[in-house]
Amino acid sequence: xxxxxxxxxxxxxxxxxxxxxxxxxxxxxxxxxxxxxxxxxxxxxxxxxxxxxxxxxxxxxxxxxxxxxxxxxxxxxxxxxxxxxxxxxxxxxxxxxxxxxxxxxxxxxxxxxxxxxxxxxxxxxxxxxxxxxxxxxxxxxxxxxxxxxxxxxxxxxxxxxxxxxxxxxxxxxxxxxxxxxxxxx
Amino acid sequence: xxxxxxxxxxxxxxxxxxxxxxxxxxxxxxxxxxxxxxxxxxxxxxxxxxxxxxxxxxxxxxxxxxxxxxxxxxxxxxxxxxxxxxxxxxxxxxxxxxxxxxxxxxxxxxxxxxxxxxxxxxxxxxxxxxxxxxxxxxxxxxxxxxxxxxxxxxxxxxxxxxxxxxxxxxxxxxxxxxxxxxxxx
DNA sequence: GTCTATATACAGATAGAC
DNA sequence: GTCTATCTGTATATAGAC
Numbered sequence: 001x002x003x004x005x006x007x008x009x010x011x012x013x014x015x016x017x018x019x020x021x022x023x024x025x026x027x028x029x030x031x032x033x034x035x036x037x038x039x040x041x042x043x044x045x046x047x048x049x050x051x052x053x054x055x056x057x058x059x060x061x062x063x064x065x066x067x068x069x070x071x072x073x074x075x076x077x078x079x080x081x082x083x084x085x086x087x088x089x090x091x092x093x094x095x096x097x098x099x100x101x102x103x104x105x106x107x108x109x110x111x112x113x114x115x116x117x118x119x120x121x122x123x124x125x126x127x128x129x130x131x132x133x134x135x136x137x138x139x140x141x142x143x144x145x146x147x148x149x150x151x152x153x154x155x156x157x158x159x160x161x162x163x164x165x166x167x168x169x170x171x172x173x174x175x176x177x178x179x180x181x182x183x184x185x
Numbered sequence: 186x187x188x189x190x191x192x193x194x195x196x197x198x199x200x201x202x203x204x205x206x207x208x209x210x211x212x213x214x215x216x217x218x219x220x221x222x223x224x225x226x227x228x229x230x231x232x233x234x235x236x237x238x239x240x241x242x243x244x245x246x247x248x249x250x251x252x253x254x255x256x257x258x259x260x261x262x263x264x265x266x267x268x269x270x271x272x273x274x275x276x277x278x279x280x281x282x283x284x285x286x287x288x289x290x291x292x293x294x295x296x297x298x299x300x301x302x303x304x305x306x307x308x309x310x311x312x313x314x315x316x317x318x319x320x321x322x323x324x325x326x327x328x329x330x331x332x333x334x335x336x337x338x339x340x341x342x343x344x345x346x347x348x349x350x351x352x353x354x355x356x357x358x359x360x361x362x363x364x365x366x367x368x369x370x
Numbered sequence: 371g372t373c374t375a376t377a378t379a380c381a382g383a384t385a386g387a388c
Numbered sequence: 389g390t391c392t393a394t395c396t397g398t399a400t401a402t403a404g405a406c
Binding site for chain 2: 018019020022023096100101103104105106107108114117118121122141142143146147148150151153154155156157158159161162163164165166167170171174175177178181182185
């Protein structure tokens, strides 16, 4: 079947966003999909290959969503709020951003996957820098676009991390209030 | 020996802050300290007991550091910068906050340890709320102390998470610049 | 308090049949 | 592509000697 690899990745993605990469086993994946663990190894010979596939897949879908935000008509405030919405959807499912989760486990990853993870963060920051720069006239902050971008992304990842533990979304809400107030109020 | 438990906790703390709780085994702890894994079970019958000891120990030392900041003479800006410094020391060692790391692994913890983890974050936020409220006249932000506290703590945890992956401290620096600018500039 | 020895379960990974 | 079977290593945890 062509769909098996797809099912494996889908399940693995949700599992890692919930419990982390270390806690995911080929046996659990196999049982969940209804095949044997040796068959999972056909699709992903080593677990690091699965990690790579997950980071690449998650990154591709994420940057596609960012492109959609960038291309939409509307001002910066609307686009920033759309950016927040991506993270709000994640916490609603009691998950973390895949790359935020794997960032905690970075010491367990090989060099290639560490680089893919770093790329996810730096490219997202660069997307924010470009967005802010294009709408520079709409904001009142004197901080550089670089500082705003790095602060915004790490603030959102941290808010997800803590909100899931405390079981609300107050930190995500607080971050939104703070950035909207600082940039547009 | 009385010092064995101490050595075990010290090693475990550093290991979890680096690689996470799931990746730490009683065997590694034992080998590191120079005893057998069965002896580790004498001190911590189950792994969850170790998790509890680590969270409680880390929290106690952290809140002690917060008390020292609160009792020191000086204005709010100085105290907030001292708060940042705690996190800067962590990233220098290429580690995460213990509770930030375990927040990623919260689904693997039992209810008691989840509660201890949630307490760490909410108590720290409350400490920040109290601090900000006491120095309300020194800040220029119109945001509530609650929003500022939740935003500040989660921003710092997120900055640690991302800086370790990208292998610099630019996000921690950006957060400091943003908060100092927003509150005091 | 630490040891040896062991129980039981699970991990990633591979060989070879079909 | 998936299977059975298996290898090798590791995990948490316990029993009982010293």
